[in-house]
Amino acid sequence: MWTRVQQARLDEIGVEIKRLVNNPNLSQKQADHLARLNDEGFSLLGKKETHEKATCMSSYASPTEWGRGDTNPGDDDNGISFKGFAPGMENLIRPTSMYEIDKSQIAALKQAALQGHSFKVQIGSIGIEHGFMGGVHTKAAVTSGGLSPNLLPPIQQLGPMGYYGLPYELTRVANFLPNVAMEGPGIAYFRHDSNGAEAAYVAEGATKPDLTPVITEQYVRPAKVAGRINLTHELVQDAGDAFANNLTADLARSVYNKESNLLLNGTTGANGFAGVNQVSGTLTRALDSANSESPLDTLSKAFVDLRQDFFVPDLVFIHPATLGALRRLKDDNSRYQLELLQGAGSINQTTEQETLWGVPCVQTTQQAAGTAAVLSVNSGAAVVYVREALTTFFDPYSQAASNIYQFIAETRLALATPRPGAINLVSGLPTS
Structure with a gap:
């Protein structure tokens, strides 16, 4: 008192x-x-x-x-x-005891600890944790027709059925070309372009011919393909780590998609290197529609063009619509020209790779419809030099004032074409 x-x-x-x-x-x-x-x-x-x-x-x-x-x-x-x-x-005024903490509050604190989130409860009071962690102890049976929207909070589906990423081209072009690590900021290689003379029959006592080889040194510099995704702290916290991981996977696929486009269609001025379809010095073959040439004949002649220049064709890049049109070519009796004996039964539309006369045909939408690129990869048609493989960065700091996280993906590479003559670009093919 x-x-x-x-x-x-x-x-x-x-x-x-x-x-x-x-x-x-x-x-x-x-x-x-x-x-x-x-x-x-x-x-x-x-x-x-x-x-x-x-x-x-x-x-x-x-x-x-x-x-x-x-x-x-x-x-x-x-x-x-x-x-x-x-x-x-x-x-009644009395002190609060720690023994009054209930099961819902303990479960909520445990869940917060597992997820690494801050959380607090008020002992002796009913809080939000009772709504989410308290559970349903008793209830009457409910039929499917008795459910109404938003009756219970939704549960995010885990696994592949819980997230559907943005569709991208399925084929990564670099997977079908030789990949060589670039150990420095640039690399150089020698190319034997021609000879002043060739070997010949030599009579006894005569001078042997001098081949006089013409050698050039070629240089390759890498170009960067990159992208980023910005996510707010609140979105990552509310949607969860799996959501952020899925978006990061989509980011990587976007980089690969652009990489494939550059390997086929890049230009030196805009992208640092020329793609397969933009290289100078390649062979070309166009459909001879004036003489009612079949598209299959055109492709066969493109293969022969390479073989006549001492290259063996071993890869074709072709648009799915173009390959589909080739599959549907029919003879005068409406029979499919491909797989004439079995029809279309053994031709698989879902695979990324088929063969024409033993040459693998890779489908990709990065190749323009109505065209095809026929390569002799083993003869040096194209080589991918990789300075930096795909790398993903997580940056939580540079935009922390705005609560923004950055996910960054990039790769550095270049396409070299040691033998442009080992590439034959075919045009005029059907698309429907």
């Missing part, structure tokens, strides 16, 4: 301490007296503070439980007016 006598003594101590502090010439006896006054004053102040807190709390106590809100019934302050808001036991 706190009485008027205690308050008067506290005031008296305050006046005496002030007088002693203002005295510049304190004796030892006065200094000891000042120390005792300080101790007594702090003790009284502590009691007064305790009384004020008790007064505040008791003002909310229920008169049903305590009779009236009065911390000192023996004094003459006539008690403290009751400020309670309900007469029940819930207004």
